[in-house]
Amino acid sequence: MLGPDGGTPEIAIIGGGIGGLAAAAFLRRAGLRGTVYEQAPELREVGAGLVVAPNAARLLRRLGVLGPLLERAVRLEVGWEFRRWRDGRVLSAEDLATACERLYGEHTYTVHRADLLEALGRAVPPGAVRLGAQCVALDVRGERVALRFADGAVAEADVVVGADGVHSVVRAAVAGPRDIADSGLCAFRALVPGERAPSFARRRAQTLWIGPGHHLVHYPISGGRFVNLVAFAPAGGDSVESWTAGATVEEFLAEFDGWDPRLVGLIRAARAPGRWALLDRAPLPAWSRGPVTLLGDAAHPMFPFFAQGAAQAVEDAAVLARCLAEDAADPSRALRRYEALRLPRTTRLQEVSHARSEVNHLPDGPDQRARDASFTATDPLVDNGWIYEYDPESPDHQGVTP
Structure with a gap:
């Protein structure tokens, strides 16, 4: 069953950085709604330029x-x-x-980075971002996913998108422990x-x-x-x-x-x-499991030598929104298509970025x-x-x- 009305899927996006907000913005453009759960008390982008x-x-x-x-x-x-x-x-x-x-x-x-984050925030529906919400665990229950937060709160969704960066909680749940x-x-x-x-x-x-x-x-x-x-x-x-x-x-x-x-x-x-x-971090062979998937650095952290980290998160967001909009009745199948479209390209970028360090x-x-x-x-x-x-x-x- 999709959402409380059996229609459009309820989509939870873990992480309110550039990838997470881009996902929410592209979902909105596609006629879908995503709720962003961000652990920080305010939306802000550390780092500097990109x-x-x-x-x-x-x-x-x-x-x-x-x-x-x-x-x-x-x-x-x-x-x-x-x-x-x-x-x-x-x-x-x-x-x-x-x-x-x-x-x-x-x-x-x-x-x-902060300017890009602010611009993306303007494209996200009011009320779609929940601050101070640190996701600590998720549990796939058939076609639904239960999310547990550090303050004891619980939420459910039809789709979970892990956009929570290189130390992603969602990545660990999808791919298991990986050597670093x-x-x-x-x-x-x-x-x-x-x-x-x-x-x-x-x-x-x-x-x-x-x-x-x-x-x-x-x-x-x-x-x-x-x-x-x-x-x-x-x-x-x-x-x-x-x-x-x-x-x-x-x-x-x-x-x-x-x-x-x-x-x-x-x-x-x-x-x-x-x-x-x-x-x-070696490229993942897969980054989706049922109704759960990854996006941006959570899916494909790469050395910054081609300056494509944020760009690939934006590309991910656009493809994810399109796949879910075209197959809203079967989110797991939509996520498999999203992964199939994105994984070869991001893996190639991870590999060429890695090799560039030796050349430079x-x-x-x-x-x-x-x-x-x-x-x-x-x-x-x-x-x-x-x-x-x-x-x-x-x-x-x-x-x-x-």
């Missing part, structure tokens, strides 16, 4: 979210700008100002106020400085009010997997000692950096020189077209998952 590539931008535009977001977003003019660690020499750069829209029908933007490996890497993140950032970092550019065992990415966000930094380095023994773990500017600087003085100056201008471990972190030597020379012969905007041209709402992609 890239909204064309594959995500076109979906956000259709959802009516991109317009408001552009009030604070930065439209990139240059991307994939690789620079050598010691002297900042540009190895390659992509003209995004014209090529991106010509190739993929959308531009590439950078945004603050230490990647040997940690990530630093920080914001630099625009007025303190050097001019090269304020450009509408996504720049990647690559060197032995390390790389650093920076780009402006929030209309240029901040420059977002995210850097990768060998993990120390005290790194933890958390968006809120702190570090000091001195620790951040120590990892990039000897790098181009301009980059060192940019790091020195950072405020309150964070540091977290990158844990290695080569020590100086013959392999590094060959890599640097290859940058002039490749066009990452074209070579990665399988990422950016993908449209889950296009008939061409509804039965194929590149």
Whole structure:
């Protein structure tokens, strides 16, 4: 039986981050209602910046979210700008100002995570988000699922979507315990106020400085009010997997000692950096069980080296809503179709993102020189077209998952 009226399914979304709110917004557009259960007392997105590539931008535009977001977003003019660690020499750069829209029908933007979360929140029905609701267990009872919360409350649903991140409670219930490996890497993140950032970092550019065992990415966000930094380095023994773990500017600087003085100056201008471990999770062979499924990082956590984590959550949300709308009478079958459409693509992205860490972190030597020379012969905007041209709402992609 579907819901109290036997009609549309009752859908519970665990997690009120970007993936969870995107799911609720796309379900609303499809004529379905999802209730978001978020453990925090308020909707807020920790972290800092992210890239909204064309594959995500076109979906956000259709959802009516991109317009408001552009009030604070930065439209990139240059991307994939690789620079050598010691002297900042540009190895390659992509003209995004014209090529991106010509190739993929959308531009590439950078945004603050909080701005994207706020824009998605506007597309969710009033009253659809329940705050302070920490799901601690779920129990599949035939065609219904019982949810238990930390405060003792209980709820039931026909469909449960786990959008509760890398430490997902729902993932554990669907996939069971899974081995987690230490990647040997940690990530630093920080914001630099625009007025303190050097001019090269304020450009509408996504720049990647690559060197032995390390790389650093920076780009402006929030209309240029901040420059977002995210850097990768060998993990120390005290790194933890958390968006809120702190570090000091001195620790951040120590990892990039000897790098181009301009980059060192940019790091020195950072405020309150964070540091977290990158844990290695193999792709799941399946992420649905009956009326329960996963979405975003709960389903396919990936290294951030292709800047596709949030974009893939948005794609998941669009496909999930379409599958449930087209097969509302049999949610379990709809979820199997959703998984079949999404799993090959997200697995491929997990794998290529994982491999990129080795490419970016080569020590100086013959392999590094060959890599640097290859940058002039490749066009990452074209070579990665399988990422950016993908449209889950296009008939061409509804039965194929590149």
